[in-house]
Amino acid sequence: MSITAPAPSTTGIRTIEHFIDGAYVAGSSGRFGDVYDPSAGTVAARVELAGHADVERAIASSAHAFVAWSKRSALSRARILVRYRELLDANADRIARAVSSEHGKVIADARASLARGIEVVEFATGIPHLLKGDFSSGVATGVDMHSLRQPIGVVAGITPFNFPEMVPLWMLPVALACGNTFILKPSEKDPSGSLLLAELFVEAGGPPGVFNCVVGDKEAVDTLLHDPRVVALSFVGSTPIAKYVYATASANGKRVQSMGGAKNHAVVMPDADLDATADALMGAAYGSAGERCMALSVVVAVGDATADALVTRLQTRIAKLVVGGSLEKESEMGPLVTGEHKAKVTGYIDSGVAEGATLVVDGRNATVTNHPDGFFVGATLFDHVTTSMKIYEEEIFGPVLVIVRAPSFDEAIAIVDGHEFGNGTAIFTRDGDAAREYATRINVGMVGVNVPIPVPMAFYGFGGFKNSAFGDLNQYGEDGVRFYTKTKTVTTRWPGGIRAGAEFAMPTLK
Ligand code: NAD
Numbered sequence: 001m002s003i004t005a006p007a008p009s010t011t012g013i014r015t016i017e018h019f020i021d022g023a024y025v026a027g028s029s030g031r032f033g034d035v036y037d038p039s040a041g042t043v044a045a046r047v048e049l050a051g052h053a054d055v056e057r058a059i060a061s062s063a064h065a066f067v068a069w070s071k072r073s074a075l076s077r078a079r080i081l082v083r084y085r086e087l088l089d090a091n092a093d094r095i096a097r098a099v100s101s102e103h104g105k106v107i108a109d110a111r112a113s114l115a116r117g118i119e120v121v122e123f124a125t126g127i128p129h130l131l132k133g134d135f136s137s138g139v140a141t142g143v144d145m146h147s148l149r150q151p152i153g154v155v156a157g158i159t160p161f162n163f164p165e166m167v168p169l170w171m172l173p174v175a176l177a178c179g180n181t182f183i184l185k186p187s188e189k190d191p192s193g194s195l196l197l198a199e200l201f202v203e204a205g206g207p208p209g210v211f212n213c214v215v216g217d218k219e220a221v222d223t224l225l226h227d228p229r230v231v232a233l234s235f236v237g238s239t240p241i242a243k244y245v246y247a248t249a250s251a252n253g254k255r256v257q258s259m260g261g262a263k264n265h266a267v268v269m270p271d272a273d274l275d276a277t278a279d280a281l282m283g284a285a286y287g288s289a290g291e292r293c294m295a296l297s298v299v300v301a302v303g304d305a306t307a308d309a310l311v312t313r314l315q316t317r318i319a320k321l322v323v324g325g326s327l328e329k330e331s332e333m334g335p336l337v338t339g340e341h342k343a344k345v346t347g348y349i350d351s352g353v354a355e356g357a358t359l360v361v362d363g364r365n366a367t368v369t370n371h372p373d374g375f376f377v378g379a380t381l382f383d384h385v386t387t388s389m390k391i392y393e394e395e396i397f398g399p400v401l402v403i404v405r406a407p408s409f410d411e412a413i414a415i416v417d418g419h420e421f422g423n424g425t426a427i428f429t430r431d432g433d434a435a436r437e438y439a440t441r442i443n444v445g446m447v448g449v450n451v452p453i454p455v456p457m458a459f460y461g462f463g464g465f466k467n468s469a470f471g472d473l474n475q476y477g478e479d480g481v482r483f484y485t486k487t488k489t490v491t492t493r494w495p496g497g498i499r500a501g502a503e504f505a506m507p508t509l510k
Contacts (some may be wrong), residue, residue, distance in 0.1 A: 014045070027050055038102075039368075042373070044431070059183065060222075061212055069181055074128040092111055096110035096165075103189075133327070139491070149481070150485060157185070183214060183224065185216060230254065242469075259469050262293045262468050263298060267413075269428070281296060286321060286333050299403045329389075336375045344398075380401070381402075393420075416442055
């Protein structure tokens with residue numbers, strides 16, 4: 001099936017529309033948002049901000065599509081996902097360019113994020129196996145029992161700006177494979193990559209309406225939160241909105257998994273390979289300009305000698321970091337997503353200085369010659385940061401790495417566990433005992449040992465602890481299958497079984 005792209009607007013600026021029932025459609029709200037080219041610092045497109053009626057149209061389409069989609073065999077749904085996987089791969093450059101040019105992450109990073117999302121599609125193609133139920137023969141004389149996993153209905157995903165491709169792909173392959181229909185509400189800041197995901201699903205043979213994408217803001221989210229036809233919501237974004245979505249969706253009787261913000265700590269032990277650690281920290285702190293929920297934004301250096309040696313190594317590496325336009329091949333770090341976000345990040349750097357942290361490298365005045373108006377902030381490094389400073393307590397979501405010095409391993413653990421967030425963490429050490437103890441004791445959902453960004457593979461599951469996640473089940477993996485299905489248990493008495501006549505006591509099987 002070929003999809004007709006939306007016609008260019010008469011104002012000369014592209015309008016990003018909804019994708020509903022297998023086609024791009026204009027919205028009816030009359031509200032629009034700006035989408036920027038962060039490297040140039042200019043408005044690149046305007047995006048429809050869905051009103052109540054637009055979202056209702058998507059919900060009605062998904063509810064209609066659910067009837068047939070949920071009845072198809074799991075294998076036939078898996079086959080569509082196999083074709084979808086091939087199309088995502090064939091269109092990887094197109095998707096990565098759309099993401100990179102609206103988000104500002106460098107193109108190689110956009111491709112790699114997409115590759116991690118495609119892994120979840122691959123996982124979901126195994127759905128016939130994942131949906132297998134249990135069977136117990138002879139739970140009583142002539143009685144068998146089995147369980148079924150069934151789709152739950154119309155489900156929605158609400159996703160953040162920092163991974164317009166990967167985070168929707170944490171959700172939708174599993175939701176669709178399980179037989180649900182899916183409505184994606186991506187971030188209004190950079191939605192084009194997300195819309196391509198919906199378009200390609202239809203090209204892969206997905207029936208119209210099975211995967212709809214509405215672009216918008218709070219009004220769209222609130223409609224999804226309140227409409228009774230939407231039975232489950234997966235949210236990924238900042239903690240205040242994650243809490244709001246969790247509370248509202250739960251109060252409305254929906255299933256909800258809601259992932260929030262992070263402040264990921266790297267504990268560096270005195271025996272760590274400091275060159276390898278510094279390399280790992282560079283990618284984990286400054287990759288995607290720090291706009292990753294699994295970015296390492298705090299180093300807890302155990303011992304002053306460790307901290308001093310790390311600072312020297314990081315300074316040398318930061319001096320060589322290539323900051324530039326996101327689509328330029330040689331760029332290692334691109335701009336931030338919007339001018340507003342840039343102002344927020346530089347405001348945090350100001351506050352760190354005001355609170356007395358040592359500013360080792362200042363990224364506030366970064367200039368990129370061929371992009372003078374881009375939303376660039378250079379790599380920034382603070383030392384001697386204390387746990388009461390705002391730059392330690394809050395998620396900055398920019399290229400700012402802070403170093404906290406801890407006198408001992410136990411003190412390092414206490415610092416990490418004392419933070420409100422518990423998404424990811426890593427320990428750098430050559431000591432197996434320390435590594436094992438850290439991984440066991442720490443109250444954080446995803447742990448790396450000499451691995452800086454320990455995002456679990458598709459067949460595990462993604463989720464943090466404390467204020468980084470609300471709800472019981474992780475994204476994707478077997479938890480994803482549990483989230484997107486309801487389990488039914490069937491008890492069967494076969495004609496040859498015991499006939500006891502009418503029984504008025506609670507049935508007990510003999
Ligand atoms: P955000 O919370 O501002 O937005 C996320 C989604 O919620 C978007 O679709 C947005 O349109 C919607 N939204 C925003 N304000 C809303 C409101 N008042 N009511 C209802 N909906 C609203 O987050 P963001 O800035 O797009 O993304 C960055 C955040 O996401 C960071 O905090 C980051 O740590 C977090 N994040 C977390 C994970 C994770 O898995 N834990 C992964 C990626 C990003």
